[in-house]
Amino acid sequence: MKKLGFGFMRLPLTDANDASTVDLEQVIKMTDLFMQRGFTYFDSAYVYHKKQSEHIIRKALVERYPRDSFQLCTKLPMAILTGPEDNDRIFNEQLEYCGVDYFDVYLMHAMNAERFEKAKKFGCYEYMQQKRAEGKAKKIGFSFHGQPDLLEEMILTWPDVDIIQLQINYIDWENPSVQAKKCYEIATKYNKPVIVMEPVKGGTLVNLPPEAVEIMKAEHPELSVPSWAIRFSASLENVMVVLSGMSNYEQVDDNTSYMENFQPYTEKDYETLGKVLDIFNQAAVIPCTACGYCVDGCPAGIPIPKYFGLYNNDQMAFTKNKSNNETYYRNMTDLMPKASRCIGCGKCERACPQNVKVIEGLKKVADRFENKNSR
Ligand code: SF4
Ligand code: SF4
Structure with a gap:
């Protein structure tokens, strides 16, 4: 085979x-x-x-x-x-x-x-x-x-x-x-x-x-x-x-x-x-595999893997296309709840097979894309 x-x-x-x-x-x-x-x-x-x-x-x-x-x-x-x-x-x-x-x-x-x-x-x-x-x-x-x-x-x-x-x-x-x-x-x-x-x-x-x-x-x-x-x-x-x-x-x-x-x-x-x-290894990425197991149980309806994927691409792109990622995030959050809407209930972390620290990851996403002064 x-x-x-x-x-x-x-x-x-x-x-x-x-x-x-x-x-x-x-x-x-x-x-x-x-x-x-x-x-x-x-x-x-x-x-x-x-x-x-x-x-x-x-x-x-x-x-x-x-x-x-x-x-x-x-x-x-x-x-x-x-x-x-x-x-x-x-x-x-x-x-x-x-x-x-x-x-x-x-x-x-x-x-x-x-x-x-x-x-x-x-x-x-x-x-x-x-x-x-x-x-x-x-x-x-x-x-x-x-x-x-x-x-x-x-x-x-x-x-x-x-x-x-x-x-x-x-x-x-x-x-x-x-x-x-x-x-x-x-x-x-x-x-x-x-x-x-x-x-x-x-x-x-x-x-x-x-x-x-x-x-x-x-x-x-x-x-x-x-x-x-x-x-x-x-x-x-x-x-x-x-x-x-x-x-x-x-x-x-x-x-x-x-x-x-x-x-x-x-x-x-x-x-x-x-x-x-x-x-x-120089890029600090969130170890999310986008399996989506965390999404259904999230009371805030946050599209967690989508945001982590964007954040990881942003981290790995180093100097290129940074503003594009900001636009993507803005467009996504026109339709879906922002990362900062997380209430920290922890349901997602219990569902995650990769042991991703989702709450911490969403804070990084919010810091990067919702706070204009941060990169
Ligand atoms: S901790 Fe945040 S992202 Fe995770 S399920 Fe609760 S509200 Fe959703
Ligand atoms: S369950 Fe974990 S690995 Fe799967 S999408 Fe959610 S955060 Fe990513």
């Missing part, structure tokens, strides 16, 4: 402010290009796109291609499970939404310490083992947003888990709050193949400072900036597939172009990346 997977979590929209309005026509074109170039792995989840992602995958993929021509993964929504009876109810809904008889991969979604306890209490893993025995979930596992010790404890608790989905990218590799390298090493030690999520960290590794782009282009003029991020993760031996949440046709075209005949990182590539990281 080729090492690039299509994540159905950042699909193109017909209304940019409503994640449920997926542009099916676009997604069909993207799916066709992906399949034509020999890629076969698709990733969805119950909660993506306000529960529309699985319906879209049925229409764009399942109803248009033979079942044995692709692999489909979806996830049990741990955040919204309320009791053991939800395991079966939701699994059956998912089969129906996706229009399939089985999943190739079925994962517990976004596991952390709290959800590990919930999974034990509700018998989620035992339920998944049963589905595996029935052939309705070929491989079972979990996607993980926690610290290495917890990962090891989970593998020891569920030793026959088939597969683990981890957040791996070049800035989180040594990042002490994510510890991607250590998590990867633990999965490898227990012979658990890894699926990589967030290889471009929600787009953060797409818009790099101009100096970093120059360094990359000097080494490989033919390769795009995101290719450095996807190839970094795909170069790890124990990685089965790298997921990219592609949002338009051009991204599918670009990603599949260099992953069709994938070339792993060379020594020179790692050296070049080291120089890029030196520049990257």
Whole structure:
């Protein structure tokens, strides 16, 4: 199987402010290009796109291609499970939404310490083992947003888990709050193949400072900036597939172009990346992956990832386009509540798998964009 997977979590929209309005026509074109170039792995989840992602995958993929021509993964929504009876109810809904008889991969979604306890209490893993025995979930596992010790404890608790989905990218590799390298090493030690999520960290590794782009282009003029991020993760031996949440046709075209005949990182590539990281580390960015899990519960209705994305771009653009970002912020806040409307309730921080200090981040956004004298 080729090492690039299509994540159905950042699909193109017909209304940019409503994640449920997926542009099916676009997604069909993207799916066709992906399949034509020999890629076969698709990733969805119950909660993506306000529960529309699985319906879209049925229409764009399942109803248009033979079942044995692709692999489909979806996830049990741990955040919204309320009791053991939800395991079966939701699994059956998912089969129906996706229009399939089985999943190739079925994962517990976004596991952390709290959800590990919930999974034990509700018998989620035992339920998944049963589905595996029935052939309705070929491989079972979990996607993980926690610290290495917890990962090891989970593998020891569920030793026959088939597969683990981890957040791996070049800035989180040594990042002490994510510890991607250590998590990867633990999965490898227990012979658990890894699926990589967030290889471009929600787009953060797409818009790099101009100096970093120059360094990359000097080494490989033919390769795009995101290719450095996807190839970094795909170069790890124990990685089965790298997921990219592609949002338009051009991204599918670009990603599949260099992953069709994938070339792993060379020594020179790692050296070049080291120089890029030196520049990257000078920019104080907020480690948000734009997953959007914090948004629904916010009583102030603040579009948190949108503001963090803008702030990060602003930080990394150094001297360029500063006033453009101020205009963007003004335009956004004509329609949506400002960052300074945060009441500090902390709901968002409890929902965030990246442990982002959202309240502090929003203060930085407000200082930067709402206070004319600050930069
Ligand atoms: S702390 Fe602020 S941003 Fe977070 S949920 Fe509460 S009001 Fe919204
Ligand atoms: S702040 Fe956290 S939950 Fe919210 S979009 Fe960013 S990473 Fe996701």
